Amino acid sequence: MxxxxxxxxxxxxxxxxxxxxxxxxxxxxxxxxxxxxxxxxxxxxxxxxxxxxxxxxxxxxxxxxxxxxxxxxxxxxxxxxxxxxxxxxxxxxxxxxxxxxxxxxxxxxxxxxxxxxxxxxxxxxxxxxxxxxxxxxxxxxxxxxxxxxxxxxxxxxxxxxxxxxxxxxxxxxxxxxxxxxxxxxxxxxxxxxxxxxxxxxxxxxxxxxxxxxxxxxxxxxxxxxxxPLIDIPGAKRCAGHSNQKEATEASETLPKRLPKLHRVCSAVDEVFPQEALEEAVAAGRQLVLVSLGTVITGDSGNHGWLARDGSAITGKEMCQSVFRAVFQALGQQTDEGPLLLVAVGPQEDALEGIDVPLNSICRNVLPQVDILRQKPVVFVTHGGQNSFMESMLVGTPLVVCPGFADQPANGAKAQAMQVGLCVDRPDKEEEVASYQTRVAEALQQVLEIPSFRDSAERVAEGLHAxxxxxxxxxxxxxxxxx
CATH class of the missing domain: 3.40.50.2000 (Glycogen Phosphorylase B;)
Incomplete structure (x- = not known):
């Protein structure tokens, strides 16, 4: 038996x-x-x-x-x-x-x-x-x-x-x-x-x-x-979900189909186009991964999409500011340049009012570990422990936009270790207006200064050991x- x-x-x-x-x-x-x-x-x-x-x-x-x-x-x-x-x-x-x-x-x-x-x-x-x-x-x-x-x-x-x-x-x-x-x-x-x-x-x-x-x-x-405990390539993972509506249900408030990207549909509820990732890697394009976790994009009354969690902005406002910052810094209106891979979570209004550039693929859920295996040039993350460790394991530097729990401490740790920069969630109303700009500036710095990647690669050696x-x-x- x-x-x-x-x-x-x-x-x-x-x-x-x-x-x-x-x-x-x-x-x-x-x-x-x-x-x-x-x-x-x-x-x-x-x-x-x-x-x-x-x-x-x-x-x-x-x-x-x-x-x-x-x-x-x-x-x-x-x-x-x-x-x-x-x-x-x-x-x-x-x-x-x-x-x-x-x-x-x-x-x-x-x-x-x-x-x-x-x-x-x-x-x-x-x-x-x-x-x-x-x-x-x-x-x-x-x-x-x-x-x-x-x-x-x-x-x-x-x-x-x-x-x-x-x-x-x-x-x-x-x-x-x-x-x-x-x-x-x-x-x-x-x-x-x-x-x-x-x-x-x-x-x-x-x-x-x-x-x-x-x-x-x-x-x-x-x-x-x-x-970090990493599963086999292609393994299914637990992801974000909405208690109000299944993440796979198409939104009625947003256009169901945005312009096609990389010859594949870009609707957030579609399956991730693995072939687009493979083509980008083969072409030598840089990859930029963006994911702010499953809790802040979910329905938690205390920590989720509509919650302020003691800060000056809701989860929705925080996430959308980060999305806009990435698109502002790196977005292009051609199918060229860095490929921006953005996990937007299960909410119907995740991209409401946001112009999505043509060099991005936005999905409710992304195969994060499999994408990280391709060593993106930067990971814009909430700083959850798994995301932090998974990124460090491959030597990818971070821009941490923490929400709650262990995330602020991880963001501070990433900055102290010089493996990335941390942009804290605004606590005061006067900090809100500059939040998006500060995220975009941090992203540019991490991309332009080689020492962030060098430090991340040194951390990767210890994690593998x-x-x-x-x-x-x-x-x-x-x-x-x-």
Whole structure:
């Protein structure tokens, strides 16, 4: 009988995509892999050969109503969703029956948003391994800072919340885990981590966690910095989605067909024209990749398309300013020059009021990893951890336009490492007017100054040495820690 592995991941593509090559490898080695995810990601999960299991059976992926229902300020939605015991308790109760029925030998999970899988595995004596898709265990301190709090203040907030304490007490009793503190004392996510934790960056690039290293070592918790986990060429990936309308549905408010580019239709809902990319590479044209992630282009009430998220502009205004900046700096009205590859996300009005130049291909979704394999001259990105690492892996410099969470810290890190420039989201009204111009200027600088690419290529050497999927698999199925 084939050994069974259960993967448990949230409705967040950045947290799920790095797990897909691990699932694929296990399937190829003869494992029975069950992957708990959400319908928007089903195609990508099934592409690995794993069995898709609908995560709605265990966990409600929404956060806004949950946060406000339990007395938290909506501005703290991100850190509360990642740290509160309330959601963990609800999901653990439902997952417990599933694990008792299936009895997996191995559980691979997201410690940031799916730590309930680890808690249930501990209760049942099942080996679990976490996959950290943020820059190491020190990243939660940075995320707390984006909400204006220290990690100690987050812990204090949770420790004084009655629903949180009630959920924590229930988990201790039901799962027979009396030692749980679940973010009521620092460091954040201490109880979310397992004995073996795979981290998709290198220790050099990780957020600082020196203060907590001795504590984790004393608890026997190992953090293996394996670098980015890249799937096979052509693999399907989880991408952006709209809760209001499927990304593949054509817009009724925009022209359905823009002028043809590269002899292929340029409608954003069409399949990406791989042949146009191949022709551009063969002709020696420069590639410029633009993608601002899946959350800010999505429907999240706190961080998405219409949300300001504490800034002076909405997600829509930010994205459209970046698109205009790229087109302003590099757009041409001929099918020549650099090829601009722009992922606009699922919203119908993504390109509303924007003149799209003829040297661009705009799509709801782009095959980001496959495009990066062709080494674009620059990647204009939101600075999410996966995008940051995937770009560094091929030595492509960055223009980071961060939105929220780990993105501002990654943008600052990219600039400090001289692998790119960061243009922060405007916090004040007086900064809004110059935002588009500042993005265009940063793009020109990164393209014109060779040292950015030189620095990125040096970082790439360290990432390749980390081992990637090969090393992660060696640790995953060769390590007997429980």
């Amino acid at each position: 084939a050994p069974l592995a259960s993967f448990v991941f949230p409705m967040a593509s950045g947290h799920t995509n790095p797990a897909l090559p691990l699932a694929r490898r296990l399937v190829n080695l003869g494992w029975d892999v069950r992957f708990v995810s959400f319908p928007a990601f089903r195609e990508a999960v099934e592409d690995t050969g794993a069995l898709f299991v609908d995560g709605h059976a265990f966990n409600d992926p929404s956060t806004s109503e949950f946060v406000e229902l339990h007395g938290f300020d909506s501005r703290l939605s991100l850190v509360v969703a990642m740290c509160s015991a309330i959601r963990l308790e609800r999901a653990a109760e439902k997952l417990l029956g599933y694990f008792r029925e299936t009895r997996p030998e191995l559980v691979v999970y997201c410690p940031h948003l799916s730590a309930y899988a680890h808690l249930v595995a501990r209760h049942l004596g099942i080996r679990s391994v976490s996959l950290l898709t943020l820059p190491g265990p020190g990243s939660m301190e940075k995320i707390a800072e984006t909400c204006g709090l220290s990690s100690a203040e987050v812990c204090s907030l949770l420790a004084q919340n009655p629903p949180q304490l009630e959920a924590l007490a229930c988990l201790k009793t039901k799962l027979e885990l009396p030692d749980l503190s679940l973010n009521t004392v620092p460091p954040l996510h201490r109880d979310h981590y397992s004995q073996l934790n795979l981290v998709t960056t290198t220790e050099v690039l990780a957020d600082d966690w020196k203060e907590d290293a001795a504590l984790y070592a004393a608890e026997g918790k190992t953090f293996a910095f394996v670098g 980390a081992g990637g999927v090969d090393r992660a698999m060696q640790l995953l199925i060769g390590n007997e820690q429980n």
